[in-house]
Amino acid sequence: MCFDARRHPQAQRIYHTGMRLAREAATSLTTRHATANLVASAAYQAAWLGHHNDAAALLDIAASTPELPSAVAAVIADRRIYAAGRRHDPEAILRFRDEALGPRLCRRAHTVVDNLAHQGLRGRHHLPGLSRLRPAEAGRPPSAQPRRDDRPHYPRDHLHAVLDLADTVHQRGDGDQARELLDRAERLISTVSSQRMMHRLDSLSSAVAAT
Template sequence: MERAEFDAPPATVLAALLQQLGMRPEQLIARINERRARRGGSPLSLKAAYPWLREVPSLPQPDNQADALAVLTARAGRCITASDVGWDLPRPRTRHRHLDAPGDAPLEALLHEISQGDIMDRRNLLMLTGAAATAPALALLLGPIAEAAAAPSVTRLNDRLVGSIESAVRDLREMDDSAGSASGDLTWGLGIWQSTSRVVAQARGNGPLVDRLQTAYIELSEQVGWMLFDARQHPQAQRVYHTGMRLAREAGTSLTTRHSTANLVASAAYQAAWLNNHNDAAALLDIAARTPELPSAVGAVIAERRVYAAGRRHDPDAVRRFRDDALLHLGTPDKQTPWWATWLTKDAVDGATGRAWLACDQPSRAVPFLSSRVEAAAAYPRDRLLAVLDLADTVNQCGESDRARELLDQAGELIGTVSSQRMVHRHRTLSAAVAA
């Protein structure tokens, strides 16, 4: 097909081609999502093709363009190229996105941008490290912004609306704990996060309901960020974490909000440690630990994260010190445990300790901790899977390759019940190492 067949702008060329092929834009995206699913990618919004059909079109990202052309070619029975649909033209200049740097963005504009939809599908987001990664958390130490605290509420909240959001956050946590970051659950979580962003943007002000809403949004940002991290969508996870910190900077006046923020910062630090950004992880955890009046359970969560981070940076003294801190906090409960901190037990601390010794290249020290974690009754399937994989890595490094293969077989069965790209990648990496 030559472009000259259509006396119309490029966007209309694509629309005409879809009409000729008997396809709606949603059908095109559905076929693209089938291709993405085979690669383990998350699905696009079914409305993602509409910007490609505007009078001044938004051009698809390279991988989406390749998928779309493959779908169109299969449907047409002939080769459809980028020039056939006007995608060979120069790309329009990219406009500034607030989500590129949430820590510096005006809060209301940032939340409005998030609520618009598919910005998290962008594949050109980059991980931020160094000062750019820790600045949003450092800003929390400066306290709330006075002007934002005095901002009037522009929508009427009610207990039922706020309660529904709080329940949705808990439901999302339960789904993630039981099944991992399955693409459907993650899509649902991102949808909740986007829609709640709009509610938060329209309900800034003071009062108990606003405090509850803001706390729920920070908890939601932590949960969605964790799911993106588990799906190995690391830049997107970081932007979600930073957005929660950005809200907390203006709204973090209540203790519950501050404690939820400390948990969010600790999860961001865990991601940094997993990716070997050791200075970022240490800085974030120091900030989280400085949160005032931390309940014992929250102090234990932060200490558990510090155990793992210390192992990743090869600091055995810190591994022992933070393990003692975590167990001390667990041993002195204060009846103020937030619902999101109930997952942490001594078995979980053992798992983090074994993982830390493994990272320190001391696998013999890791064996008893990881064995204890694997043998314990696991309330969370993904945690059990991670412990099995860690133990397989450990025994393989100790020269027990047969035992490592048995554990990898066990992990392979667990992977069928837990959707976690992070665990799938680790299983493949370990399997290759044991086979070698």
């Protein structure tokens, strides 16, 4: 909640407190799995803030946790795809995507990755490094649209994907499509309570208007 409210120092303190408590708690698989999820959340914030080395290191730690439940493994996989996109590493995007959709994860985990990573792959994970790949290498066209849904199950993630796609097409020089997507984001913004998304919409709208 602090991260989404753009209260980043407070969010980092909460993450660090959780990790310290995990070290002090009795060692068990449950504790390790909860800690892996917490570390992945801290990595997501680090990637969002542009701390790419920290994000990659934290995600390596989270992913190395033994016997991860499939749902936690799927979330970590999605974070790795996102972090690779943020640091403009197209090869890592494809590698982590293939790992996320491989046979190691069960059907439930594939559903989580579908809901999160696949929609993200159509926008945020192509930003902007993946757009340098040929379509055949990427496996999916970077211009693919996120799923249209008047009442998406995850409205914040849906808005996030729309904004990321708007950012992608803007960086590729398609101002008209970027404006269309921003209009759609304006209609979606009332369905979420997220200072992080509102700030992103304002910043991107200003950048598109200036071109």
